[in-house]
Amino acid sequence: MQASDDILKLQASGVTFFATTMVSGNVGAPMNLGAYGQIPVNRADHLKLGHMTAQGVWIHRSNHWEGGWDNRGGIVDTRSCPNEGFVMSNLKVDDLYIPSLGPDKGGKEVNSVDALFALGSLGDDAVKFVFCQASGGGDGPVLKDSTFSNFNVNVEPTMYSMLYSAYENGVKAPATYENLNFENVIIWPDGDHGGNWYAACPAPKGQGDKCGAKSGKGVTNFAFCYSGWQTGNEPCASTNPGGLIKRKLCTNSDVNGQKAYACFF
Numbered sequence: 001m002q003a004s005d006d007i008l009k010l011q012a013s014g015v016t017f018f019a020t021t022m023v024s025g026n027v028g029a030p031m032n033l034g035a036y037g038q039i040p041v042n043r044a045d046h047l048k049l050g051h052m053t054a055q056g057v058w059i060h061r062s063n064h065w066e067g068g069w070d071n072r073g074g075i076v077d078t079r080s081c082p083n084e085g086f087v088m089s090n091l092k093v094d095d096l097y098i099p100s101l102g103p104d105k106g107g108k109e110v111n112s113v114d115a116l117f118a119l120g121s122l123g124d125d126a127v128k129f130v131f132c133q134a135s136g137g138g139d140g141p142v143l144k145d146s147t148f149s150n151f152n153v154n155v156e157p158t159m160y161s162m163l164y165s166a167y168e169n170g171v172k173a174p175a176t177y178e179n180l181n182f183e184n185v186i187i188w189p190d191g192d193h194g195g196n197w198y199a200a201c202p203a204p205k206g207q208g209d210k211c212g213a214k215s216g217k218g219v220t221n222f223a224f225c226y227s228g229w230q231t232g233n234e235p236c237a238s239t240n241p242g243g244l245i246k247r248k249l250c251t252n253s254d255v256n257g258q259k260a261y262a263c264f265f
Contacts, residue, residue, distance in 0.1 A: 001020060001021065001022050001023070002022070002023040002024075003023075003024065003025065003028065004024075004025030004026065004027045004028065005025070005027045005028035006028035006029050006030075006032040007020075007022050007024055007028070007029070007030050007031070007032075008020060008030065008031050008032065008054055008057070009032045009034075009035045010031070010032070010033050010034065010035075010049070010052040010053075010054065010088075010091060011034060011035035011049070011052075012049070012052070013048070013049050013050050013051055013052065014050075014051050014052070015052050015053070016052075016053040016054075016055065017053070017054045017055065017057075018055050018056055019055070019056040019058075020054070020056060020057055020058065021058045021060060022057070022058065022059045022060065022061075023059075023060065023061040024059050024061065024062050024063065024064065025063050025064075026063055026064050026065055026068050026069075026073075027068060027069065028068070028073070029068075029073055029074060029075060029076065029077040029079075029118075030057065030059050030062070030075055030076075031054060031057060031075065031076045031077070031093060031096075032077055032078070032079070033052075033076065033077070033078050033088060033091060033119070033143070034049060034078055034080055034086070034088050034141060036078075036079055036080055036081045036132065037080045037081045037082075037083040037086045037141060038081055038083075038132070047083055047085045047086045047087065048085075048087050049087070049088045049089070050087075050088070050089045050090045050091075051090045052088075052090075052091050052092075053091070053092045053093075053094075054092070054093045054094070054096075055092075055094050055095060056094070056095045057093065057095065057096040057097070058096075058097045059075070059096070059097065059098045060099060061101075061111065062075070062098050062111045062112060062113055062155065063111075063112055064112055064113055064114045065112055065114055065158070066114055066158070066159070067114050067115055067118060067159060067162075068114070072118055072120065072122070072162070072164065073114065073115070073118055074114060074115035074116060074117055074118030074159075074161065074162070075096075075098070075113060075114075075115070075116050075117070075153075076093060076096075076116065076117050076118070076119070076148065077115075077117070077118040077119065078118070078119045078120060078121075078141060078143070079118075079120075079122060080120065080121050080122060080140055080141040080175075081121075081122055081132035082121055082122065082132075082139065082140055082166075083139075083141075084139055085139075086139070086140075086141045086142065087141070087142040087144070088141060088142070088143050088144075088146070089142075089143075089144050089145045089146065090145050090146060091143075091146035091147075092146065092147050092148075092149070093147075093148045093149070094147075094148075094149045094150050095149075095150045095151075096148075096150070096151045096152075096153075097151075097152050097153075098111060098113060098152075098153045098154060098155055099111065099154050099155075099191075100154040100155055100188075100191025100192075102191075109155055109156070109191065111154075111155045112155065112158070113153060113155045113156070113157045113158065114157060114158050114159045115157060115159040115160065115161050115162055116151075116153060116157050116161045116185070116187070116200065117148070117161035117162065117163075117200070117222075118161065118162045118164070119141075119143060119162065119163050119164070119175075119177070120140060120141075120162065120163060120164030120165055120166075120175050120225070121139070121140020121141060121164070121165050121166050121174070121175045122140075122166060139174055139175075139176075140165050140166065140174055140175035140176075141175055141176075142175075142176040142178070143175075143176070143177050143178075143180065144176070144177070144178035144179050144180070145178070145179045146179075146180055146181070147180075147181045147183060148180075148181070148182050148183070148185055148200070149181075149182075149183040149184055149185070150183070150184050150185075151184070151185040151186060151200070152186055152188065152193060153185075153186070153187045153188065154188045154191045154192070154193055155191065156187065156189040157187065157221075160220075160221050160222055160223040161200065161202075161221060161222045161223070162222070162223050162224075162225055163175070163177055163202070163222060163223075163224050163225070163244065163246070164223075164224075164225035164244070165225070165244045174244065174245060175244060175245070176245040176247075177244075177245070177246050177247070177249065178245075178246075178247040178248060179247065179248045179250075180202070180248070180249050180250070181250045181252065182199070182200040182201075182202065182249075182250065182251045182252070183251075183252045183253070184199070184252070184253050184254065184255070185199060185200035185251070185253075186198070186199055186200075186253060186255060187199075187200075187221075195214070196213075196214050197213065197214050197255055198211070198212075198213035198214070198221070199211050199212055199213065199251055199253040199255075199260065200221065200222070200251060201220055201221050201222065201251055202220075202222040202249040202251065202264060203220045203222070203251075203262065203264050204220065204224075204264060205220055206220075207220070207262075207264065208220040208221075210251075210260065210262035211251050211253070211260055211262060212253050212255075212258060212259065212260025214255070214258065224244055224246070225244070246264070246265070247265060248263055248264075248265055249263065249264045249265075250262065250263040250264075251263075
């Protein structure tokens, strides 16, 4: 599958995608969770999505820079419109692979990855966007009881992963993340799938050493954004922590016998 916009959308309970090969551009995401929360309202369960799976996601060409057009994009993203009561649970993304294609003529890696995860709410003001005009307003998404496992990313991300909300200047769309598990989500920054590595680490600042690494990067590589968002790896604006609710974010890795397990609350 080849697209500059979103490729896989997990937007119907019970859906499973198997063995998807991708060429992915910078407008959307290879993997979008929840189709912005804009689920057809003629379904009684339209805001309760569960048991959605992507098994085998191979992104052979990845061209993702600076979070896309709004700095809120990533390899796995949501860009959720505000919809009161929007809940996604029991999601599973397993076996995601991005290769290194080596350097271009200027010496830069041909494949590019911005944020590995970009999960959050656009806020009530997002109704001005075309894909949010049917939004009901209110809270951002609840994402819970979900697992992201066996990622092998052979390209150094240029941005932190993000958990974000919109909760500033009268915009109140808090987002909730509960019991999210990142199991063997491994980045190989040298592109060799056998040397230095580090794991997805949703740790508060100062606790990243619990996540394990062989590259000296056993540090937090998630940004928690209560309002606004990051540019590159600059810290998020964090003026109101009431807008972002985190309960049990866990990392679990076992690389060549070097194990790490930690949960952060």
